[in-house]
Amino acid sequence: MSIDELALILVRGLGQGAIYALIGMSFNIVVNSSGILNFANGTLMILAGVLAFLFLPATPGFVGWALVALAIVAFLFVFVLLQGVLTLFPLKSSVEQHSWLITTMAVSVIVSACIHLYGGSLAFRVPPLLPPVSVFGLSTPSAYFLLIGLAAFWFVMIGWFHKNTRAGLAMSAVAQDLDAGKAAGIPVRRIQLYAFGISGLVLGTTGFVGAPVINISAETGIGYLLSGFTALVIGGLGSNLGAVVGGSLVGVLSMFAAYRFGGIYQDTVTMGLLIAVLMFRPEGIFGLAASRKV
Amino acid sequence: MSQNSQLASADRSPVQGLRLPSMVWIGILAIAASILVPGALGNQYWSYTFTLVTLYIIVAVMQNMLVSEAGQMSFGQGAIFGIAAVTTAVMIGLHGQPFWFSAIGGLIAGLVLGGLFAAPALRVQGYYLGFVTLSAALVFPQLLIALDSITGGVNGVPAFVMSLSTPLYGTITPLSLLAILAMAAALIFHGILPHTVLGRRMIIVSNSPEAAQALGIHPGTIRSIAFLIAAFGTAVAGVLYVPLVGFVGPTAFRVDFSIFFFLAVIVGGQGKLLGPLIGVWLLYLVPNVLLADFSHYRLLIYGAVALVVMLAFPDGVVGTVSSFIAARRGGASKVAISLNDAFDHDGKDVQADDRAEPNGAVLISVQEARKSFGNAVALGGASLTVKEGTIHGLVGPNGSGKTSMLNTISGFMTLDSGTVKLFGRVVTGLAPWRRTRMGLGRTFQTPRIFDRLSIWENVQIGREGYGRGGDAGRSSKLEVFAAKWRDQDPSLLPHGQRRLLEILRVMESDAPLILLDEPAGGLSTEERTELSRLLVHFRDRLGKTILLVEHDLSMVWNVADEITVMETGTIAASGLPENIKSNPKVRALFTGGRDA
Numbered sequence: 109m110s111i112d113e114l115a116l117i118l119v120r121g122l123g124q125g126a127i128y129a130l131i132g133m134s135f136n137i138v139v140n141s142s143g144i145l146n147f148a149n150g151t152l153m154i155l156a157g158v159l160a161f162l163f164l165p166a167t168p169g170f171v172g173w174a175l176v177a178l179a180i181v182a183f184l185f186v187f188v189l190l191q192g193v194l195t196l197f198p199l200k201s202s203v204e205q206h207s208w209l210i211t212t213m214a215v216s217v218i219v220s221a222c223i224h225l226y227g228g229s230l231a232f233r234v235p236p237l238l239p240p241v242s243v244f245g246l247s248t249p250s251a252y253f254l255l256i257g258l259a260a261f262w263f264v265m266i267g268w269f270h271k272n273t274r275a276g277l278a279m280s281a282v283a284q285d286l287d288a289g290k291a292a293g294i295p296v297r298r299i300q301l302y303a304f305g306i307s308g309l310v311l312g313t314t315g316f317v318g319a320p321v322i323n324i325s326a327e328t329g330i331g332y333l334l335s336g337f338t339a340l341v342i343g344g345l346g347s348n349l350g351a352v353v354g355g356s357l358v359g360v361l362s363m364f365a366a367y368r369f370g371g372i373y374q375d376t377v378t379m380g381l382l383i384a385v386l387m388f389r390p391e392g393i394f395g396l397a398a399s400r401k402v
Numbered sequence: 403m404s405q406n407s408q409l410a411s412a413d414r415s416p417v418q419g420l421r422l423p424s425m426v427w428i429g430i431l432a433i434a435a436s437i438l439v440p441g442a443l444g445n446q447y448w449s450y451t452f453t454l455v456t457l458y459i460i461v462a463v464m465q466n467m468l469v470s471e472a473g474q475m476s477f478g479q480g481a482i483f484g485i486a487a488v489t490t491a492v493m494i495g496l497h498g499q500p501f502w503f504s505a506i507g508g509l510i511a512g513l514v515l516g517g518l519f520a521a522p523a524l525r526v527q528g529y530y531l532g533f534v535t536l537s538a539a540l541v542f543p544q545l546l547i548a549l550d551s552i553t554g555g556v557n558g559v560p561a562f563v564m565s566l567s568t569p570l571y572g573t574i575t576p577l578s579l580l581a582i583l584a585m586a587a588a589l590i591f592h593g594i595l596p597h598t599v600l601g602r603r604m605i606i607v608s609n610s611p612e613a614a615q616a617l618g619i620h621p622g623t624i625r626s627i628a629f630l631i632a633a634f635g636t637a638v639a640g641v642l643y644v645p646l647v648g649f650v651g652p653t654a655f656r657v658d659f660s661i662f663f664f665l666a667v668i669v670g671g672q673g674k675l676l677g678p679l680i681g682v683w684l685l686y687l688v689p690n691v692l693l694a695d696f697s698h699y700r701l702l703i704y705g706a707v708a709l710v711v712m713l714a715f716p717d718g719v720v721g722t723v724s725s726f727i728a729a730r731r732g733g734a735s736k737v738a739i740s741l742n743d744a745f746d747h748d749g750k751d752v753q754a755d756d757r758a759e760p761n762g763a764v765l766i767s768v769q770e771a772r773k774s775f776g777n778a779v780a781l782g783g784a785s786l787t788v789k790e791g792t793i794h795g796l797v798g799p800n801g802s803g804k805t806s807m808l809n810t811i812s813g814f815m816t817l818d819s820g821t822v823k824l825f826g827r828v829v830t831g832l833a834p835w836r837r838t839r840m841g842l843g844r845t846f847q848t849p850r851i852f853d854r855l856s857i858w859e860n861v862q863i864g865r866e867g868y869g870r871g872g873d874a875g876r877s878s879k880l881e882v883f884a885a886k887w888r889d890q891d892p893s894l895l896p897h898g899q900r901r902l903l904e905i906l907r908v909m910e911s912d913a914p915l916i917l918l919d920e921p922a923g924g925l926s927t928e929e930r931t932e933l934s935r936l937l938v939h940f941r942d943r944l945g946k947t948i949l950l951v952e953h954d955l956s957m958v959w960n961v962a963d964e965i966t967v968m969e970t971g972t973i974a975a976s977g978l979p980e981n982i983k984s985n986p987k988v989r990a991l992f993t994g995g996r997d998a
Binding site for chain 2 (some may be wrong): 145147194197198206207209210211213214215216217218220221222224225327330331333334337338341370372373375376378379382383386387390
């Protein structure tokens with residue numbers, strides 16, 4: 109393998125990995141405050157991409173682009189917030205795993221069925237905002253660099269939010285000990301809904317910014333969902349640093365597999381990674397073992 | 403010990419209280435009729451459709467078992483069905499193998515993929531397995547196309563089995579009968595399962611993996627077994643699909659196909675025996691047959707119905723309906739058990755000279771145990787020694803590390819440093835269920851009582867889990883107790899009584915060494931006196947060694963041979979009760995406490 113090929117795999121892998129890292133972070137926000145993993149995350153990100161396809165004008169100026177972006181991200185915020193209301197509704201006191209697995213999965217099925225009704229199995233193509241960048245003489249879509257920047261942005265922002273805002277501090281408290289948080293008078297339900305909303309912001313920006321390089325169609329959400337979750341399992345559930353490290357790893361490895369064996373094996377490699385990590389290091393390669401609760 | 407052991411064997415059949423619920427027969431009759439009636443009338447289309455639907459019901463029954471007994475979610479059963487079907491079809495259609503041989507190949511392929519689900523299930527549970535199974539559902543159809551040289555690729559494989567498709571009468575074929583037979587077997591299996599040892603273990607594992615470990619059950623093994631059983635049943639359906647449809651194409655088993663089974667179980671009602679039947683009939687027949695024009699909206703309808711069902715019936719259809727009925731009855735009256743009913747205990751206090759002489763062997767020895775979570779120190783170098791044949795009281799204010807100590811001994815908490823010995827053997831890194839099998843029993847601060855099991859079954863699992871209980875020590879009273887509570891619902895027990903039930907369970911396990919975590923919480927004064935007497939009875943007559951964590955200090959001082967006082971993760975004092983009582987440090991610790 110030449111140095112050019114390696115650079116290509118690395119750059120595109122890291123770009124794809126940024127998508128997985130961002131999905132991983134959107135998992136983390138919700139899981140840390142409620143123990144819920146949103147199975148609709150992949151499809152929701154695809155939804156943002158479909159909206160970008162629908163509403164971006166053919167040759168967007170910067171203002172038009174920014175307005176559409178704002179609208180889509182705001183829509184995702186509200187949509188995922190409402191999904192949070194639905195998901196939390198059946199959970200009266202305890203976190204009952206069955207109900208949220210089912211409700212989030214059902215939302216994923218509904219959203220992807222709607223996309224399918226609109227566009228069939230065809231992929232939606234969204235034109236890039238910026239021209240491609242040349243890396244080692246190879247033309248690379250600019251969206252990959254925007255995605256890496258976006259992942260860095262959310263990584264810093266979420267960290268800042270957790271440390272410096274009241275809602276963020278309350279979220280960290282709830283993440284560490286739900287019952288203690290309740291006892292301290294934190295409105296746990298509201299905090300959990302904020303978390304859903306913020307995860308919607310992350311997914312909305314990811315789907316929009318990544319639209320030119322994301323495979324947008326009714327069936328592809330699950331693949332992104334699994335890659336994002338695999339990234340988390342590798343990096344340690346709940347850790348955003350883990351999401352970034354795990355995401356990059358999954359991105360580069362699956363890009364390598366796609367390059368070497370063909371794109372059709374990309375998900376197979378991800379599945380292999382997921383099962384291997386769960387078998388041999390369920391607490392994650394970089395994560396800390398969760399303390400047992402009795 | 404007990405002189406009544408001959409009585410004890412009266413009622414020890416392996417599947418105790420086994421009755422097949424009438425729902426099983428109703429289901430079998432309904433499905434048999436759905437295939438045989440159109441078949442006898444010679445209606446090719448309907449007998450074909452209902453045979454196909456019946457195969458799907460088998461898959462859904464297996465999925466239902468996974469959800470309701472094993473508590474595990476699978477989004478990948480369609481892939482197992484698919485791999486069994488494809489393997490069978492390839493062996494018949496491309497390699498000309500006979501059906502029976504190909505069927506075995508299909509079953510093995512299904513089990514291999516099931517093993518891929520079962521292997522991570524050894525280590526993790528719940529949503530992790532949801533993702534693993536979903537990834538298989540996603541990857542399987544991709545691999546079918548990628549490996550087209552083996553699988554026939556996009557063109558699919560035709561495979562006919564004449565011997566199974568030749569009509570016997572009307573359009574009833576041997577295959578229709580096989581489908582009915584397989585479905586009946588699946589339904590009967592699911593009907594019997596909750597009344598078997600395996601079924602009870604699945605229920606325990608899914609409700610409380612900690613309680614399972616404390617009963618000596620390895621939760622991962624039980625989860626894996628559940629996945630393998632489900633894979634087997636699903637693979638049988640997948641194999642029968644081949645001769646029925648006569649063709650296996652790669653597009654038949656996409657992710658939607660797996661999700662269909664999952665949603666069918668949810669819509670039909672998880673845990674309900676007939677849930678899969680109703681769910682598959684509703685979700686398959688309505689959009690595909692009755693509203694064929696709307697089949698585009700199929701997935702949308704599936705998703706929406708599942709969402710509505712979950713929001714309208716948060717406890718599942720069965721749970722919601724049964725709690726509604728309970729509420730209409732004005733709430734069944736509370737019941738109360740008494741431990742006194744369960745043991746041959748004359749009610750008199752044991753005289754000191756009756757007591758078996760303790761030989762002084764050390765059963766529990768914890769040395770310099772340290773454990774911290776971040777900055778919070780749970781144990782800061784605490785040591786504890788418990789001698790055989792004694793009741794050892796462990797007291798201290800809230801947060802002093804009592805429960806951490808219990809968790810260290812039973813293995814639920816791994817130490818940062820220090821050693822733990824049980825029965826003279828170092829067990830520091832040993833898993834909790836292995837310690838249970840060495841002869842350690844425990845109860846929990848929040849009692850682990852399973853409402854899906856009857857009151858008696860909640861006791862019985864103690865014996866089943868530990869797996870070495872003899873009849874020794876089993877009293878004739880216990881037989882009466884068993885008969886009385888065989889079918890009673892434990893949700894009618896008040897909280898304190900649930901603790902007593904757990905104590906009874908741990909006594910049934912026949913473990914010589916028992917850890918009790920606040921057993922007197924929520925008990926009345928009379929019940930406390932009763933419990934104190936019984937603890938002495940357990941020690942003196944049944945030879946038990948007990949480590950007792952309790953807030954009721956007068957109770958501890960009444961029964962304990964030795965007392966250890968903990969404070970902020972360390973040992974404040976340890977020794978004979980009378981010495982502890984006069985220890986000024988201890989007095990200061992409990993000033994303002996309830997007693998001492």
